[in-house]
Amino acid sequence: MMNMEDEEFELKEVSILSGHSDKVWSVSWKPTSEGSDVPSVLASCSGDKTVRIWEQTSQGSYHCKAVLDETHTRTVRSCAWSPSGRHLATASFDATTAVWEQVGDDYECVATLEGHENEVKSVSWNASGTLLATCGRDKSVWIWEMMPGNEFECVSVLQGHTQDVKMVQWHPSMDILFSCSYDNSIKVWAEDGGDDDWHCVQTLGEQNSGHTSTVWALSFNYSGDKMVTCGDDLMIKIWGFDLLKTQSGDGIAQWEHICTLSGYHDRTIFSVHWSREGIIATGAADDAIRFFIPSEDGLIDGSSYKLILRKDKAHDMDVNCVKWSSSENRQLASASDDGTVKIWTLASMHGNIK
Amino acid sequence: MESNEPNPERLADIFESSLHLEDTHYTQGYQEGYNDGLGPGKEEGREVGLKTGFEMGEELGFYRGCIDIWNSALMVNPECFSSRVQKSVKQMDELLLKYPLSNPEDESGSDILDSLRLKFRGICASLNVKLEYNGYPKASEDF
Numbered sequence: 098m099m100n101m102e103d104e105e106f107e108l109k110e111v112s113i114l115s116g117h118s119d120k121v122w123s124v125s126w127k128p129t130s131e132g133s134d135v136p137s138v139l140a141s142c143s144g145d146k147t148v149r150i151w152e153q154t155s156q157g158s159y160h161c162k163a164v165l166d167e168t169h170t171r172t173v174r175s176c177a178w179s180p181s182g183r184h185l186a187t188a189s190f191d192a193t194t195a196v197w198e199q200v201g202d203d204y205e206c207v208a209t210l211e212g213h214e215n216e217v218k219s220v221s222w223n224a225s226g227t228l229l230a231t232c233g234r235d236k237s238v239w240i241w242e243m244m245p246g247n248e249f250e251c252v253s254v255l256q257g258h259t260q261d262v263k264m265v266q267w268h269p270s271m272d273i274l275f276s277c278s279y280d281n282s283i284k285v286w287a288e289d290g291g292d293d294d295w296h297c298v299q300t301l302g303e304q305n306s307g308h309t310s311t312v313w314a315l316s317f318n319y320s321g322d323k324m325v326t327c328g329d330d331l332m333i334k335i336w337g338f339d340l341l342k343t344q345s346g347d348g349i350a351q352w353e354h355i356c357t358l359s360g361y362h363d364r365t366i367f368s369v370h371w372s373r374e375g376i377i378a379t380g381a382a383d384d385a386i387r388f389f390i391p392s393e394d395g396l397i398d399g400s401s402y403k404l405i406l407r408k409d410k411a412h413d414m415d416v417n418c419v420k421w422s423s424s425e426n427r428q429l430a431s432a433s434d435d436g437t438v439k440i441w442t443l444a445s446m447h448g449n450i451k
Numbered sequence: 452m453e454s455n456e457p458n459p460e461r462l463a464d465i466f467e468s469s470l471h472l473e474d475t476h477y478t479q480g481y482q483e484g485y486n487d488g489l490g491p492g493k494e495e496g497r498e499v500g501l502k503t504g505f506e507m508g509e510e511l512g513f514y515r516g517c518i519d520i521w522n523s524a525l526m527v528n529p530e531c532f533s534s535r536v537q538k539s540v541k542q543m544d545e546l547l548l549k550y551p552l553s554n555p556e557d558e559s560g561s562d563i564l565d566s567l568r569l570k571f572r573g574i575c576a577s578l579n580v581k582l583e584y585n586g587y588p589k590a591s592e593d594f
Contacts, residue, residue: 212576237569239576242535250535251573256565293535 101376101390101405105446108386108408111428112159114151114438119144121432123175123418128182137422138162139430140185141438142173148187148197150204151438159440168195168206175219175264179226184243186229188217194231196247207247212239212254221274223267228252230274232262238276238286240295253295257284264314269321271343273298277312283326283336287349298349301326301336306354308332316371324352325377327366333358333379333389335402358402361387370429372421376443377402380416380431385409388443412437504555507564511550513584514567518544521574536577543570 310329364382412433
C-alpha cells in the first residue's frame with residue numbers, strides 16, 4: 098500500500114457489454130477459486146427485466162452466454178453469486194427473489210422467494226452461502242436459509258428501518274448483516290444465541306457522525322474490520338470495529354466512525370466497493386468512477402484517504418454499480434443507466450515520476 | 452370640594468363588565484361547547500373504539516384460526532412442518548395468549564401485534580403459501 102501512493106494510475110476500458118435494453122442496475126462477478134484459469138464470468142441485471150451472464154473469451158473480451166428472461170416480471174434490481182458460484186440470486190421489483198442454478202449451459206430457476214410486499218431492492222449471501230438476506234421498499238429485511246433440495250426457509254423478518262431499505266450486505270467472514278436505507282441510517286443485525294433470534298444490535302445514524310441523507314451502498318475491506326458507506330449526502334464514510342473481540346465471542350463490538358471523505362463528489366454516490374488490496378471505487382450520478390486509497394499523509398494512524406483517479410464520462414449516464422473482480426487483476430465492472438456494463442482495468446502508469 | 456375629576460375607582464366599576472366582556476363570553480362559550488360536545492364526543496369515541504376493537508379482534512382471530520389449523524395439522528402429522536416453522540407457530544401461539552385483550556390501556560398490545568405480523572409473514576414465506584389478513588395495513592401505505 099505504501100508504494101501505491103507514489104504510483105500514477107489510469108483506467109483502461111477492456112470491454113463494453115451491450116445487450117440490455119434498459120438501465121443496468123447491478124453486476125456480480127462469479128467467484129473463482131484461487132489460481133484457477135477458468136474464464137471470468139459476470140452477471141448483470143436490468144430494468145429490461147432480464148439477467149445476463151457474460152463470459153470472458155480467450156481474447157479478453159466478453160460475450161453474453163445466457164439471458165435469464167422468463168422469471169421476473171419487473172425490473173431486476175440486484176444480483177449476487179453464492180460464494181461457491183453455484184447459485185445466482187436475483188432480486189426484483191416484482192416482489193420476488195429468484196435463485197438460479199447452472200445446468201449445463203443453461204440457467205434454471207430453482208427457487209422463488211416470496212415474502213416482501215413489494216419491490217425487492219437487494220440480495221446478499223453470507224460467507225458460507227447458507228443464508229440469504231433480502232430487503233426492499235416495505236422497509237423490512239429478510240433472512241432466508243438454504244435447505245437441502247434448494248428449499249428456502251424464512252429465518253427472520255426484521256423491521257427497524259423507517260423507510261425503503263436500499264441494500265443488504267453480509268460481513269465477509271461473520272454472520273452479521275448490514276442494511277442501509279432511505280431513512281439515512283445503517284443498521285447492524287446479529288443473532289442472539291443460535292435460536293433464529295435476530296435483532297438490530299447497532300444503528301449508525303446522524304448522531305454517530307453518519308450520513309445526513311439516503312445511504313445507497315456499503316462495502317467491506319478484505320479483512321472485514323472496516324466498512325465504507327456512501328450516499329445522497331455526497332459523502333463517503335469509513336467505519337471500523339474490533340473484529341478480534343467479536344470473533345472471540347466476547348459480544349459484538351460496536352462500529353465507530355473513522356473518517357469522512359467529502360468534497361470529492363457533487364452528485365449522489367450510488368455505489369462503493371472495496372477491492373481486496375484496499376482500493377475503494379465509487380460510482381456516481383455524475384457518470385464518473387473514482388478511486389481512493391489510504392493515505393499516510395500527515396497521519397500516523399493512516400485514517401486518511403486520498404483520491405488517486407477520477408474517470409469522467411466513464412458512462413453516458415448515472416453509474417449505478419461498481420464491482421471489483423474477486424481475482425487479483427484490478428479488474429472492475431460498472432453498470433449504468435446508459436444500458437451498458439463496462440469492464441475496466443486499473444493500470445499503473447510505469448515510468449511516471451511523481 | 453367638588454372635583455370634576457372622575458373618580459378612577461368608579462370608572463373601573465363602570466367599565467368592568469365591558470373590560471371582561473371577552474373573558475365572560477369565552478367562559479360561557481366554552482361551557483356551551485363543552486356541554487354540546489360531551490354527548491357526540493362520547494358517541495364518536497365509542498364508535499372509534501368499537502371499530503378499532505373490532506379490527507384488532509378480527510386480526511387476532513385470524514391468526515388464532517391459522518395457528519389452530521397448523522397445530523391440528525401437526526397433531527395429525529408431527530413432521531408436516533420443519534422444526535423452524537413449528538417453533539414459529541408455537542411462538543405465535545404464545546404471543547396470542549399474551550395479548551392483553553381486555554386491557555386496551557396496556558401498550559404491550561401493539562408490540563405483540565407487530566411481532567405477530569412479522570412471524571406470520573415468515574411462516575407463510577417458509578410454507579410458500581399466500582395467506583393474508585385482509586385488513587392488514589401494508590407498510591407502503593403508511594405514508
